[in-house]
Amino acid sequence: MTVEATNVLDSTESAALTVNERAAAVINAGKIDLNCKLGVFTVIGTSEPQVVRLFPETCLCSAQSACYHVTAACMSVGLADEPQSRRINLMHLPRQQRK
Secondary structure, eight states, X not given: OOHHXXXXXXXXXXXXXXXXXXXXXXXXXXXXXXXXXXXXXXXXXXXXXXXXXXXXXXXXXXOSSOOHHHHHHHHHTTOOOOOOOOXXXXXXXXXXXXX
């Protein structure tokens, strides 16, 4: 655990960080724990620990939109939201464009 990683969440600039940056800081600081028996993550956030369940995605924090607790839990198990390229179905293309 580095000093920089622990200071990221404690600084006054934490409000300016994006959801992904805050989630990465939680993971790097080691402030996330998985309870396999209950199937939940415990994420130690800025104010208090939050219990996060991935399926269905639930967190009891007061975030209005995206919650970095859920994002951190997803990132820690490799379920990060990465844009995927769309596969084109060649059967739906007109014949002129297939040649």
